[in-house]
Amino acid sequence: MFKRDFPYFANSKTVYLDNAATTQKPKNVIDSQIEYYEKYCANTHRSSYGDANMATRKYENSRELLKEFINAKKSEEIIFTKGVTEAINMIADTFTRDYKSVIISSLEHHSNIVPWHMQGRDLTNGLKVVGCDNNLNFDFEEYENILKKNPNSFVSVTHISNAFGKIHDIKRVCDLAHKYESVVLVDGAQSLAHAKIDVQKLDVDFLALSSHKTFGPTGVGALYVKEKHLENMKPYQTGGATINEVDFNSSTLLNSPYKFEAGTQNIAGVIGFGEALKYINRIGYENIKTVEKDVYNYLNSELEKIPNIIFYNDTKDCIGSRSFNIKNISHDDIGILLDKMGIAVRVGHHCAQPIMKKLGIKGTIRVSTSFYNDYEDVNRLIKALKKALDMLS
Numbered sequence: 001m002f003k004r005d006f007p008y009f010a011n012s013k014t015v016y017l018d019n020a021a022t023t024q025k026p027k028n029v030i031d032s033q034i035e036y037y038e039k040y041c042a043n044t045h046r047s048s049y050g051d052a053n054m055a056t057r058k059y060e061n062s063r064e065l066l067k068e069f070i071n072a073k074k075s076e077e078i079i080f081t082k083g084v085t086e087a088i089n090m091i092a093d094t095f096t097r098d099y100k101s102v103i104i105s106s107l108e109h110h111s112n113i114v115p116w117h118m119q120g121r122d123l124t125n126g127l128k129v130v131g132c133d134n135n136l137n138f139d140f141e142e143y144e145n146i147l148k149k150n151p152n153s154f155v156s157v158t159h160i161s162n163a164f165g166k167i168h169d170i171k172r173v174c175d176l177a178h179k180y181e182s183v184v185l186v187d188g189a190q191s192l193a194h195a196k197i198d199v200q201k202l203d204v205d206f207l208a209l210s211s212h213k214t215f216g217p218t219g220v221g222a223l224y225v226k227e228k229h230l231e232n233m234k235p236y237q238t239g240g241a242t243i244n245e246v247d248f249n250s251s252t253l254l255n256s257p258y259k260f261e262a263g264t265q266n267i268a269g270v271i272g273f274g275e276a277l278k279y280i281n282r283i284g285y286e287n288i289k290t291v292e293k294d295v296y297n298y299l300n301s302e303l304e305k306i307p308n309i310i311f312y313n314d315t316k317d318c319i320g321s322r323s324f325n326i327k328n329i330s331h332d333d334i335g336i337l338l339d340k341m342g343i344a345v346r347v348g349h350h351c352a353q354p355i356m357k358k359l360g361i362k363g364t365i366r367v368s369t370s371f372y373n374d375y376e377d378v379n380r381l382i383k384a385l386k387k388a389l390d391m392l393s
């Protein structure tokens, strides 16, 4: 029923089940970007003629929308970025040097692993990994032990695993971190497509968000920074639009968020991100959750009937992604055949090689749903999967 809001579904016969990679975009998001380029294309925060003012107003309106959306205290706490990857790199590069240890979970995406390695963190040099149980649940006992031994750490964990759909209890992660004088960055790449985040209630210090996984345009995201940390954060890049005063000897910078948004930003993208948030507000998380969980459960019950299927976790505290393999059949071969039958899923390591290695596998077949997927999508997937398995057995 929601598919009618998304032009992609009117133009494509593909059964789109790769929402953890990127979501489809509703018409208001697409229209808002076309409108910017066709009707008031101008740079922001510089000139003071009509179109430039309009572009600045709409850009800043997206910041206000996001501030309200995640219940940040102030708009200064919202910094637009290229996406989650850039947000984590920004923090890894500019903020965390004084923290001896960085703590991550074992379900992290490469974007929350590689930036730490590039800052010289590895298992012998301050990167600690919290393990998980047989159902991929975060091990809170191990986490607290690590915090106890390493107070004043920087914790960086994903909210929802892109590879397995497991939801981490962020409130508990934050409360424990704060008990041991540590701070928390949440990788929220997969969050807003599925669940509301209230940064004040959860008491997160940093939250990295991705527009393109939240029904918005690609190349845009945001970093929420709790006000008290802003003064300790250095800009990652500087240049045009970040400065207060420049002479040949020195420069002074503006306050947040402007000092963190160097150069011309993805103006159309930011405006589109704001439209995506408006769209979610219109549908409402209660509706999203209800329909999504129903289809996710149906998907799982149908997959469970497939002979020789191997799962790596149960579906408790999970949403979005469901990963599996079929005994003795290559996930790559299944992916190729599903594609030929018009089914879009992702096969491989899903940018989460460390957990794949821990599970002793190279990758999985990942079906990732969104609230616009329906029973018919699941039925077509299952039919195609059975056909593929017949061909490969």
Ligand SMILES: Cc1ncc(COP(=O)(O)O)c(C=O)c1O
Residues within 6 Å of the ligand: 020, 021, 082, 083, 084, 085, 086, 109, 111, 112, 158, 160, 161, 162, 187, 189, 190, 209, 210, 211, 221, 351
């Ligand atoms: C959990 C997670 N973190 C980070 C990223 C990277 O996000 P972005 O594409 O916004 O840089 C992804 C994208 O797949 C992801 O799923």
